[in-house]
């Protein structure tokens with residue numbers, strides 16, 4: 001029952017962005033659209049015939065249908081074993097772990113991450129390699145090239161898979177294993193953290209609120225917090241995954257997770273709050289009246305890593321994406337370990353992790369992770385924070401105050417201008433890009449521009465080069481502003497403005513970041529004509 005389906009013409013818009021192919025759900029419903037990208041991927045990824053493949057997703061609209069299509073195409077391409085999960089629910093970090101622990105040649109994760117879901121939202125496909133991490137640019141470029149000349153695809157006719165309960169089945173000659181997508185992940189977390197110690201904290205009067213945002217982490221968080229760690233029922237909010245995330249935008253930041261933010265920052269009943277995104281790889285950490293900037297979070301985990309059993313022997317090194325603040329660099333210098341600066345996107349951490357050069361890594365976009373898998377990991381970060389608080393016996397605000405008092409503070413903010421007309425955004429970006437060589441020596445926010453460039457990266461492990469990764473304006477006092485265009489949006493263009501300014505331990509450590517960065521904000525607006533060219537008088541999202 002092998003079918004060979006001919007394509008009238010190839011699709012010309014299947015270039016993966018920062019994290020997989022991400023398009024509107026309706027676009028993915030175009031006949032043969034999903035199949036085209038999967039065919040190209042199955043042709044390009046090495047080892048598919050005879051190999052093991054992991055497939056699952058964040059539960060958004062289209063998840064089960066896509067799993068069924070991928071299973072039948074995998075069988076047609078000679079995959080020997082397909083591992084998928086009950087209800088098709090599999091977080092991105094849990095998928096990374098399954099790929100590694102089952103020796104799979106690849107994984108296909110169905111998610112548009114933090115983008116809204118549902119018929120009017122977005123859908124996405126992420127291709128991961130045998131190391132469990134996002135496919136490197138060489139592979140995503142090859143997949144894109146393959147889609148451009150595709151003349152058809154292969155698929156088997158087969159009965160629908162039963163994903164209601166764990167079990168086994170076959171499609172053609174391919175074995176299918178349906179497993180619980182939560183079990184293995186939870187077991188991994190138990191190896192890294194001291195659950196008894198965290199449970200003692202959660203069973204006391206330390207109150208936690210976790211917001212799963214009706215996305216994939218609900219079942220994982222319920223098992224971890226309310227099950228194993230004994231936190232009271234209700235600790236996990238919005239814990240049932242919904243195809244449209246309850247109409248919300250499953251992005252854990254102060255704008256889209258505002259209910260949780262209000263609970264912690266305005267109310268006084270909770271000691272700790274956290275949220276994860278659609279596919280479970282992002283995290284936001286909050287304390288009572290305290291927001292932890294993700295760049296600071298990476299620095300705090302680095303400084304306190306040995307408090308967790310999984311990291312008791314210390315760290316080989318750390319890495320951060322270029323727009324992430326240098327807070328982790330300062331800690332790494334103190335610890336005497338290397339700190340790498342990579343382009344935006346988790347795929348750039350893969351080689352460093354595989355080579356054992358780093359143990360922790362993170363991005364300002366609420367992503368933190370380690371060498372336990374090859375993706376960022378939202379619940380891992382939440383457990384790590386709880387571990388630190390349990391051992392140190394202090395509040396989140398006290399951890400932050402102590403950290404800044406020792407290392408100084410990197411005031412940091414990201415301003416996003418979402419859904420800007422594409423021409424306007426590219427016009428703005430290209431104009432600043434053209435100004436870069438003339439900027440050094442000019443005044444900026446009462447300081448002098450020391451250097452300005454478009455960030456390029458040479459991978460220290462395989463020597464591959466990635467150019468055009470973001471425009472940097474670096475000032476003489478160590479402050480900086482970075483401009484990037486998003487590679488994950490699906491409507492118009494999203495301009496990201498990253499602002500950073502360092503204050504030493506003896507300086508003013510308790511300012512509102514928006515105030516501390518006000519002069520940089522005004523100066524970049526004047527230089528890049530942001531408000532004028534976007535037609536927006538303020539950012540859509542400020543973090």
Ligand code: VG1
Nearest residue numbers: 018019113345346363365486487488
């Ligand atoms: C954004 C973030 C980036 C992150 C990526 C994927 O990319 O800035 O740091 O790695 O999303 O995250 P961009 O190109 O839109 O800035 V996720 O949670 O979508 O897998």
Ligand code: CO
Nearest residue numbers: 113114279281
């Ligand atoms: Co995500």
